[in-house]
Amino acid sequence: xxxxxxxxxxxxxxxxxxxSPVDTSGDSRTxxxxxxDWTATExxxxxxxxxxxxxxxxxxxxxAHQTVPTPARFEVVDVSADDQATTLLLRLTYLxxxxxxxxxTYLSPDVxxxxxxxxxxxxxxxxxxxxxxxxxxxxxNPEETVECLCSDLSEHVDAATPFLFTATFPALDPATxxxxxxxxxxxxxxxxxxxxx
Numbered sequence: 001x002x003x004x005x006x007x008x009x010x011x012x013x014x015x016x017x018x019x020s021p022v023d024t025s026g027d028s029r030t031x032x033x034x035x036x037d038w039t040a041t042e043x044x045x046x047x048x049x050x051x052x053x054x055x056x057x058x059x060x061x062x063x064a065h066q067t068v069p070t071p072a073r074f075e076v077v078d079v080s081a082d083d084q085a086t087t088l089l090l091r092l093t094y095l096x097x098x099x100x101x102x103x104x105t106y107l108s109p110d111v112x113x114x115x116x117x118x119x120x121x122x123x124x125x126x127x128x129x130x131x132x133x134x135x136x137x138x139x140x141n142p143e144e145t146v147e148c149l150c151s152d153l154s155e156h157v158d159a160a161t162p163f164l165f166t167a168t169f170p171a172l173d174p175a176t177x178x179x180x181x182x183x184x185x186x187x188x189x190x191x192x193x194x195x196x197x
């Protein structure tokens with residue numbers, strides 16, 4: 001799951017680009033021996049097909065800061081940590097009918113800022129620490145805006161197509177075994193196990 005989350009993270013940070021080739025040994029697409037690229041859609045569909053028992057926790061509510069009520073479910077698929085960083089993998093499912101275009105403010109703490117994910121955070125209650133997604137400059141131009149090291153938020157939600165989202169946070173203390181997750185407009189998701197494999 002750590003490798004898959006990392007691939008999703010790289011794909012998300014480069015906008016709509018197709019992710020780099022992934023080792024697909026055992027997949028029917030590699031029968032020619034030369035391997036093949038996964039499209040972003042194929043990769044999302046592959047992860048979205050996971051069984052419900054692989055979801056750590058789920059929470060239902062409405063996406064924050066929307067003009068039209070947007071019922072949704074967030075599923076925490078994985079929280080992976082190593083010495084360098086912590087990676088969160090979420091799946092967002094729209095619970096309404098059909099598809100809907102939404103403003104990208106649903107993980108913002110304040111409706112004034114779009115594509116702002118500061119309404120997403122990891123808490124370690126035992127240490128009284130709150131981590132927000134890691135920020136990174138995606139170019140060497142000092143004039144460029146620093147952005148979240150995470151997937152782009154989808155502005156199109158579809159009941160038939162869950163949306164995967166990854167975000168990277170600072171490394172946790174090696175002793176940390178569980179975290180709580182803040183999602184703007186949703187109840188706190190508590191006691192998420194941290195995968196350190």
